[in-house]
Amino acid sequence: MNRGTGGLDARLVVHRESRAGRFALDLALAAAPGEVVALLGPNGAGKTTALRALAGLERLTAGHVRLGGTALHPLPVEARPVGMVFQDYLLFPHLSALENVAFGPRCRGVGRREARRRAAALLDRVGLAEYAAVRPRALSGGQAQRVALARALAAEPGLLLLDEPLAALDAHTRLEIRSGLRRHLADFDGVTVLVTHDPLDAMTLADRLVVLEEGVLVQEGSPAEVARRPRTGYVARLVGLNLYRGTARGHTVTVERAELDAAEALDGEVFVVFAPAAVALYRSRPHGSPRNVWNTTIAGIERQGDRVRVRLGGPLPAAADVTPAAVAELGLAEGVAVWAAVKATETHAYPA
Amino acid sequence: MTGRRAGVPWALLVPALAGLAFLVLPLAGLLVRAPWSTLGARLAEPQVLAALRLSLVTATLATALCLVLGVPLAWLLARTRFPGQGLVRALVIVPLVLPPVVGGVALLMLLGRRGLLGRWLEAAFGVTLPFSTAGVVVAEAFVALPFLVISVEGALRAADSRYEEAAATLGASRWTAFRRVTLPLIAPGVLAGATLSWARALGEFGATITFAGNFPGRTQTMPLAVYLALETDPEAAIVLSLVLLVVSVAVLALLRDHWGLGARAG
Incomplete structure (x- = not known):
């Protein structure tokens, strides 16, 4: 042959x-x-x-x-x-x-x-x-x-x-x-x-x-x-990222009713991603550097190796990875109301 | 089986035991009435030996014929699709349910001296099948072939056809894949089918006597000899029957030991 x-x-x-x-x-x-x-x-x-x-x-x-x-x-x-x-x-x-x-x-x-x-x-x-x-x-x-x-x-x-x-x-x-x-x-x-x-x-x-x-x-x-x-x-x-599709105007991306600040400045239809590990959770509204902050409720919690994956409900359904210690300190459980925050530098946008 | 005999209703147990007795007692009768003292001498009689030899030779040849024709037929039924396949499968099974005598008559109509093919065979090659040893082989193969086809087709369906795909990706034609992969994989099924066919051919009576007649040394196989002896010499019939019984049981044992038939196999 x-x-x-x-x-x-x-x-x-x-x-x-x-x-x-x-x-x-x-x-x-x-x-x-x-x-x-x-x-x-x-x-x-x-x-x-x-x-x-x-x-x-x-x-x-x-x-x-x-x-x-x-x-x-x-x-x-x-x-x-x-x-x-x-x-x-x-x-x-x-x-x-x-x-x-x-x-x-x-x-x-x-x-x-x-x-x-x-x-x-x-x-x-x-x-x-x-x-x-x-x-x-x-x-x-x-x-x-x-x-x-x-x-x-x-x-x-x-x-x-x-x-x-x-x-x-x-x-x-x-x-x-x-x-x-x-x-x-x-x-x-x-x-x-x-x-x-x-x-x-x-x-x-x-x-x-x-x-x-x-x-x-x-x-x-x-x-x-x-x-x-x-x-x-x-x-x-598959690759373990939170993905959204929205409309960008400069650094701001509108995803349905929520707004995200992204690292890249774009115009038009875009995808926005951030890693579950980039999401920080708080019981009260955090103060400080410009970041994406929204309040939501916890839809579910599951253990993944040495991390805990927290599934967040609307308005921006997302997965967040936190440590078991954080779960205990913050008293995270299904149905609990939390504030989620992601730094703009950890949020990437690219044309759809 | 846990031996909970108390749990077996009488209405089932009694007919079950009666059924078992019905199957076993006749064979016991054969053993009880056998002329054990003269058995050796009887077995050495030339007619007995001739009939036994003829039976073994024709059953083996018939089985060989079944293998040559039946394995490809089973492959066609199991591995291809063609219009009228259901009808073909039904036709293959007909000799299984057909009274063998009818099979013999049908063979005469086709291969007899005046038969559709027989006339031509005689004119062209001077071959006459009826009332010859070759005719015995033909009659036995006719009734035994369905057993082989059914066994081999079942084995083919149970065998994973993806092995043939694997062989094809390695460059094997369908014929090579059949020869080098499929046939070895279904060998146990082919052997089981061949053994069943052989046993069926060995016991063949109706089609043989109709198509090949009853000539000692030429077409008189064991079952025919048993039937003839029963009229003239019942003891000889018993001896011949014993021989057939021993051969049958030996075949059954072979099937059980080697291919997991009987016992618990489904």
């Missing part, structure tokens, strides 16, 4: 009707060789459908898939230079780890001995040389994930697809496998598209994020850009 070192250029249109309802995906996707793109989105957004459409497992209603100038969409699945890691890996249970990895090269016409040699080298690269003869049943989750990655890479694809590559792992293994995966993806010179609903996986593994909601792209950019300037409520929750 020729190693497709060209970039990906795809437009994926999939319409489907089922008992669950109507589903439509319409996504334009481009990626340079060596680039890692993460498709991020809530359940049912069409991430996996997009990935399956790239592999040819899902029929395109319209659109195209091109890799390095070669049209892939007219080709059947088995003729595409694509490697895929499935969410639950789907290692062939009747074959050893080595035979699983050698399967791709064998199918693509590589001789038995050469295929096994290549498979052994790949298993060695993912640190599983001594597990060559082991059946998938006897592998741990993390090991199975690495065998699945080696199997997908063995046929030297130009396009590597990963469906929730870390979702099936426990928290500890996940950490370890994530850093390994990051290394392997950096070594891979083709295009990688990975699907995840975990922002941390997306931020650490990908060069670029593509956020899908209900089958369409809602935001795209580098992880830092997406984290700093979310454009939908879903992305804001």
Whole structure:
């Protein structure tokens, strides 16, 4: 198989009707060789459908898939230079780890001995040389994930697809496998598209994020850009920011009935964000430096690690992170009236 | 099962025990009436050995024929969609409920010397299936095939078809994926189906006697020999029946041990 070192250029249109309802995906996707793109989105957004459409497992209603100038969409699945890691890996249970990895090269016409040699080298690269003869049943989750990655890479694809590559792992293994995966993806010179609903996986593994909601792209950019300037409520929750949409006149942004002072001076439709940690809570109206101050009631309180997340009600629903000590001192509880304050310098506005 | 016998109503317990007795007592009768002292000599009789050999050979060939035709048919039913699929599935099951004698008559109509295909077979190749050993194989395969198709189709439906997708992304054509992934995955189901087919073929009577006749050494299988012996030599019939019983129980034991049938499996 020729190693497709060209970039990906795809437009994926999939319409489907089922008992669950109507589903439509319409996504334009481009990626340079060596680039890692993460498709991020809530359940049912069409991430996996997009990935399956790239592999040819899902029929395109319209659109195209091109890799390095070669049209892939007219080709059947088995003729595409694509490697895929499935969410639950789907290692062939009747074959050893080595035979699983050698399967791709064998199918693509590589001789038995050469295929096994290549498979052994790949298993060695993912640190599983001594597990060559082991059946998938006897592998741990993390090991199975690495065998699945080696199997997908063995046929030297130009396009590597990963469906929730870390979702099936426990928290500890996940950490370890994530850093390994990051290394392997950096070594891979083709295009990688990975699907995840975990922002941390997306931020650490990908060069670029593509956020899908209900089958369409809602935001795209580098992880830092997406984290700093979310454009939908879903992305804001994902990156842990309070997000509002309003109208700016200079430093003042009107959000429904409330007004916020932002660090940036803009005019027109804007988004405003601030971090939950930037919100300070008081029982009586605070005095001092110019800041955003409003009074509200507490809608809920939940513990998050060593912080306490306080959900504030109207007029500006927001999340505030405070210390457990502050909760005790201020006597914070559901239904209690408080004053919330955010410094203008902690409030960022950007055009909508 | 907690042994709470007091909790079992009589209205269920009595018929249940009667049903068990109904199934077991005839077999016990066979064992009690068996001529144990002359058993060895009887088993060594040439007609018995010929019938046994013919039965084993034809049942095995019929099973091979079922595998060659039935596994692809099961794959077609389980993995593809085509118009009239429901009808095809129903047609596959017909020989299961059809009286075997009717199957034999139907085979004669198609493959007999004057049958639709049989006439042509004889003219073109000089092949006549009825009243030949090959005819026995055909009759047995006809009644055994549904067992294989149903078993294999069930195994295919239970097997995760996403393994085939995984194979496709690795460059495997559908045929390669079937050969290298699907078939090994459903091997237990295929073996179970083959064993059931073999057992069904071994016991075949109606279609065989109708289509292939009852010629010792050529078409007279064990069940046919049992029926014939019952008229002339009842003791021989008992001996032959015992042999079939032993073979059947052995097959059942094999199925239970290797593929989890029986016992608690659903």
